[in-house]
Amino acid sequence: MRLTAVIFAAACMAAPAAQAQQAEGDVAAFFRLRSEGAAAAQAGDTSAARARLDEADARNPGHPGLTLMRARLAMGEGRAADAVALVERYAGYGLIFDPATDRALGPLAGTPELAAAEARLAGNRAPVGADRLTPVLEVAGAGLTEAVLWDAARGRWLVSQVAGRTVLSVDGSGAVKPFLDAGTDGGGVLGLAWDPGASRLWAATASLPPAVAGAPAGASSPSPALLRIDPATGRVTARFDVPGGSEASPGDLAVASDGTVFVSDSTRGALLVLRGGNGEVQTLLAPGTVGSPQGLVVSPDGRTVVVADYPSGLWRVDAISGAAVRLSTPEGASLIGIDGLILDGQRIYAVQNGVAPQRVLRIDLSADWTSITGIEVLAANLPAIDEPTTGIVLDGDLVFVARSQWSDFDGEGRPRTQDMAPARIMRLALD
Numbered sequence: 001m002r003l004t005a006v007i008f009a010a011a012c013m014a015a016p017a018a019q020a021q022q023a024e025g026d027v028a029a030f031f032r033l034r035s036e037g038a039a040a041a042q043a044g045d046t047s048a049a050r051a052r053l054d055e056a057d058a059r060n061p062g063h064p065g066l067t068l069m070r071a072r073l074a075m076g077e078g079r080a081a082d083a084v085a086l087v088e089r090y091a092g093y094g095l096i097f098d099p100a101t102d103r104a105l106g107p108l109a110g111t112p113e114l115a116a117a118e119a120r121l122a123g124n125r126a127p128v129g130a131d132r133l134t135p136v137l138e139v140a141g142a143g144l145t146e147a148v149l150w151d152a153a154r155g156r157w158l159v160s161q162v163a164g165r166t167v168l169s170v171d172g173s174g175a176v177k178p179f180l181d182a183g184t185d186g187g188g189v190l191g192l193a194w195d196p197g198a199s200r201l202w203a204a205t206a207s208l209p210p211a212v213a214g215a216p217a218g219a220s221s222p223s224p225a226l227l228r229i230d231p232a233t234g235r236v237t238a239r240f241d242v243p244g245g246s247e248a249s250p251g252d253l254a255v256a257s258d259g260t261v262f263v264s265d266s267t268r269g270a271l272l273v274l275r276g277g278n279g280e281v282q283t284l285l286a287p288g289t290v291g292s293p294q295g296l297v298v299s300p301d302g303r304t305v306v307v308a309d310y311p312s313g314l315w316r317v318d319a320i321s322g323a324a325v326r327l328s329t330p331e332g333a334s335l336i337g338i339d340g341l342i343l344d345g346q347r348i349y350a351v352q353n354g355v356a357p358q359r360v361l362r363i364d365l366s367a368d369w370t371s372i373t374g375i376e377v378l379a380a381n382l383p384a385i386d387e388p389t390t391g392i393v394l395d396g397d398l399v400f401v402a403r404s405q406w407s408d409f410d411g412e413g414r415p416r417t418q419d420m421a422p423a424r425i426m427r428l429a430l431d
Contacts, residue, residue, distance in 0.1 A: 026326065027291045027312050030060040034069070046077050060312050062334040064095055064355055072104035084113050091120035093334040094377055096356050129360070129379030132429040136399055137170050138422040142415045144210050144405045145423035147192040147252075149201075150394050151231060157425070158231075160203065162188035163210035163409065167203060167234070179234045186236075187211045187222050191253035191390075193261070195277060200237075201229040202261055202277075204250035209413025224248045226263060226274060226281055242281045244268050252295045252340065252390065256302040256319070264293035264307060271296070271307060271317060284322040290315055295341030295390055297348055304369045308338035310354055316369060333375050335363075340390025342398065344430075349378075349398050351388045357381045358388060360398065360428060384426055393430075402426035 024032070037052030053070050060066070071086035087099060087108070099118065100109035108114045137157060139145050143164030151158055157170040158179060165188050167180040180189070180203075188211025191204040206224040223246055228238040242248050242263065249267040256262070259277035262284070264270075271285035271293055285293075290309035297306050298319065305317040306327070313335035314327045329335050337354015338361075350361040359380035364373045378398075379385060387407045391400025403424035408416050 025289050026059045027309065028288065030056050030063070030066075030312070031291070033059065034066060037069075037073075041073060041076075046073060049073055050077070062093070062313065062329050063311070063336050064090055064093055064334055065336075067093075068097070068102075068105075072102070075104045075107070080108065080113065083108060084117065087114060088117040088120070089332075091117045091124065092332045093355075094124050094359075094380070095334070096124050096381075097121055124357075125381055127381045128377050129428060130382055133379060133382060133384060133402075134427050134429075135384075136425040136427050137174055138424050139168065139170070139176065140422040142214075142405065142408070142420045143168070143423065144188075144409060145401050145425075146188075146190045146389050146404060148391060148399065148401055148425050149192045149194065150392060150399070151198075153198065153231070158192060158201070159423075159425070160189040160192050162190060162208060163214040163405075163413070163415075165189065165211050165214060167192070167229075180229070181233070181235045186227065187224065188214075190251045191263070193253035193255045195255055195259055196257050198231070200277070201231045202253055202255060203227045203229060204253055204263055206249040206251065207246065208249060209411065210409045211413070213409075213413030224250050226250060226253075226261065226272075228277070240274060240281050242272055243283050244270065252293075254296045254298045254305065254343075256298045257300070258302055260298075260302065260319070262296055262298060262305050262319070264296050266292045266294060266310070269293065271305065271322070273319075284319070285317055285324055286322075289324050294339050295351070297341045297343035299369050306341065306348065306365075306369065308335070308341050308350065310337060310339070312336070314338070314363070314372070327370075327372050330372060330375060335361075335375075339388070340400070342391055342393055342400070344393045349391075349393070349400075349430075351390055351400060353388050358385050360385075360388070360400070362430075378430070379428055384424060386424075391425075394427075397430055398428040400426060400428065 033052045033056035037049045041049035067090045071083045074083040099105040143161035147160040149158045159168045169177050169179040187205040187207040193202045226240040227236050248265050250263045251266050252264045254262045261274040263272040269287040273284040274281045292310040293307045295308045317324045338350045338352045340351035342349040348363040357380045360378045362376045386403040389401040389404045405423050408420050
């Protein structure tokens, strides 16, 4: 029982407060059941723990961390065959894990029963996409890069900075210049997006720890906002406050063909909208349905938003009513831990940094955007990929932030090292 307590200690956490305030959906139930299962295991009631974790799995299938929790519990109860099946399931996600280093599952390592799973796990460590990945540019300093756009009219890259609290421009020679108006007292800049005609640039700002820690002495901590920017001058032409005030963290953006801007709020678990690019930012999907929305894309007809929820996968949201349905993940796949989503016709490219290995996926959607028809790993196990975030499709290739520097900052937003390696933008050739 002491071993079981150690296994589940890190998982004993309450469901996010925003979720607890709403009628319980699958994501909120998942957090609650996982927490209850961990607590039951710590108390020595493995039967109750098993029931709670099994139910959590039914609410949120394909969660890698939960799969391993259930495998460890099975070993603690002497159900070795069930533990093997769960490790095999984890291996089927295409992720990496070494049972020999795991305190609970170590006794299975090297046994004939686990041989197939170990072979699959070993195969999952093979590099994918190395021959199609090439560098585009590097951004020196501790700015923490989140998003990148190409400004075709001016032949330059635009790069958002969270800790640097700005947007930089980088020309073809690699020369870096400030872009965002220096007079703007903003927070950390996260998502960037063009309007349909590329005549206006949109940016989301939030006072995340790296932005606060990186602020000049005496600087105020501005409330999170959506900024409309003149791309020619970098001047902010409009600033839109977002619901939730200082508790909000607007991050990724997507703009529909009519100029409507959709914004994910990762900390409150909400999806926001600015109709037509003017007026007041409204809540489209209230906190409570999803856990931590990240990247998002809009269907060509503007009726559907697909958003990546970090703990539960992809969701389909009606762009008018806000009605949300989770897209079923094909059996044997896991879409947990997706940060960025990039649209290219009926295909979505996903940057998945919440699993090991961090990777880039291609996700095919049905014509009506109601189901996922295929998933392919395009890049994984590559040294150049370190906390990747998001990107764009440019000239048939995926250009994305391959190294963001997020892992170089601690929980308080302070740099972990004085000599930080630069952020890196890479190009992945697509079929």
